[in-house]
Amino acid sequence: MxxxxxxxxxxxxxxxxxxxxxxxxxxxxxxxxxxxxxxxxxxxxxxxxxxxxxxxxxxxxxxxxxxxxxxxxxxxxxxxxxxxxxxxxxxxxxxxxxxxxxxxxxxxxxxxxxxxxxxxxxxxxxxxxxxxxxxxxTAGESPLTDREREVLRLAVDGTPPSEIAQALFLSTGTVRNYLSRILAKTGARTRIEAIRIAQDAGWI
CATH class of the missing domain: 3.40.50.2300 (Response regulator)
Incomplete structure (x- = not known):
């Protein structure tokens, strides 16, 4: 059975x-x-x-x-x-x-x-x-760059921009810029929504 x-x-x-x-x-x-x-x-x-x-x-x-x-x-x-x-x-x-x-x-x-x-x-x-x-x-390719995917992957656990910046050896301002571009590319209103969209699409 x-x-x-x-x-x-x-x-x-x-x-x-x-x-x-x-x-x-x-x-x-x-x-x-x-x-x-x-x-x-x-x-x-x-x-x-x-x-x-x-x-x-x-x-x-x-x-x-x-x-x-x-x-x-x-x-x-x-x-x-x-x-x-x-x-x-x-x-x-x-x-x-x-x-x-x-x-x-x-x-x-x-x-x-x-x-x-x-x-x-x-x-x-x-x-x-x-x-x-x-x-x-035939689904579309990811609109995110490798660095943007890296930033978003680190953001999955709620890691703040300052810690993401430390991990990637970037400035906090640069990480915030990446996050802003990610929101624009995914059409999301929040980081959490962008993460969900990217995960569902297999981009991260």
Whole structure:
């Protein structure tokens, strides 16, 4: 019996997916969750064979951030991400980095293909929707320079500009200039938003 942990926004859609999966004789849903930060602790407790996750699960961590931790903590658990084509384009390089350890399947897929995808991931086989792969591979290049990415990576933990400047042997004013350019390039209003945009796009 393949045990599935289901992480999906929307009570109605989550319930429908759980019903479809549970109707299969070799699948059972062991948990239904609606927040990304609940996935790892519940998965650690339930030890599922497959985690089927909505790419846009809400929470303080993104699914992109969650997947490496999930794979490291539960190496026997396969991960299958359910996402749409625009989301896969936004993930870009991040999507390419996670495959084939993490499988990707489109929300437009048939229930039969979804069920088979869960089985494939449980067997350790790669699952990558062809249309999603094309969208990811044709996603735009990062608008950030190497130095801007370096500054943003150091800013992830809330490091103040003065400490980033010390680490990179720059002046604090120069770091602030980099951060201003990063906000402009990403279209973000805050540093936190810029970090999230860059992480989701696979730029850092």
């Amino acid at each position: 393949i045990q599935v942990l289901l992480g999906q926004r929307g009570t109605l859609f989550r319930g429908a997916l759980a019903t479809v999966l549970s109707a299969e004789p070799d699948l059972t849903v062991v948990a239904e969750l609606d927040r990304a930060d609940d996935i790892l602790p519940i998965a650690t407790r339930e030890r599922p064979d497959v985690a089927l996750l909505d790419a846009s699960l809400p929470g303080p961590v993104t699914v992109g951030e969650l997947c490496p931790a999930l794979c490291q903590s539960l190496p026997a658990c396969g991960v299958l991400i359910l996402l749409d084509r625009p989301a896969s384009a936004a993930l870009g390089r991040a999507l390419a980095r996670l495959a084939p350890r993490v499988g990707f399947i489109g929300i437009e897929t048939s229930t039969g293909d979804l069920v088979e995808g869960v089985r494939q991931v449980a067997r350790g086989e790669p699952v990558l929707d062809a249309q999603l792969a094309v969208a990811a591979l």
